[in-house]
Amino acid sequence: MVGLPFRQLLQKFVLYQLHKTIGITVFLLACTQIILHRRRGRPAWDADLPHWQRRAAASVHAALFALLIITPVLGYLTAATAPIGVPTLFLGVIPVPHIVGTSKFWFGILRRVHLYLAVALVALAAGHALVALNRHREGRRTLVRMWRG
């Protein structure tokens, strides 16, 4: 969506709105997940898992939650500060008010930070997924515990 030529106005508009809808959905799901996590507690560790691996896993999970919350928020602020002034429409129809106004200065900063955090989120999620799949293949029923708790 960023790489599309500016003259392809409608395509760019649709792709950005789709991107923002996905981001808002991720944010809402992440909030729900955090609330559930707090209320139900996390699944029990495997008895034979070394302590350092437990700490590593907990750190990665905390980092993932943090990124899942902060990245969409920064994306929303990027959209709000964008000088072009296009509104945010969840699902294309529900207006999401911009609580800050346009600002070329802040847009430049937020845009880059949002991009870097998104890349970090994807990288971390990929690493997390690989380790979870590996664990599951070792016979630890990891995926089932992720799903059922």
Add this chain to the structure above:
Amino acid sequence: MPIGGAQMLRGGAIGRLLLGLGCVALWLAAAPAARAASLYHIDQRYGTIEFTVSNLGLFTTKGRFTRFTGELQIDPDHPERTHVEVTIDGNSVDMPLKDEVDMLRSPDYFNTARFPTQHFISSSVETVSPSHYIIHGTLQIRGVTSPQDLNADMTERHVDEARHVEWADFVITGRMRRSVFGMVADPNMVSDNVSLDIRIRLTVEVAPKTG
């Protein structure tokens, strides 16, 4: 020397201007001197020219021109002969993004490489009330000439006794269809209807009150 606002070369105060344009002002009816025509030079120092389009009916985008020149000639004795001409520098179009400016200068829009200026020339002025006028004229964009009406409202008038200056603010609005001038690109994202919003301040010197 005129202090600010559009420079006036000759002629009477804004009070006489408004009389000439149909305002009832009994004390001026007794003015003995012949009321000379007034010529104002207008440019971007004295006002703004903005336009607005709708995008998908969901939001609007505004832009403006930062360089334009014009002349306003007011004839108090024949108010319908008031004449205004404005030439806009198309390359001075100003938008929040450079991509938008490039788009408006491109052949699909103003095509400033071939048509560097836009023109408005009035043919007559109709007085609706002492502070509301309709300017009939023609608009020329991209080599196409089309009739254009503009509504002019005087929103404020103020005499600054200390500086011996009288000024009047006008808000001039109109609507045009860009397809009439051959600008048909992006019909879904950029509306055909374009709203015009022009603001201008006219200033004249007034003689200091004696006695």
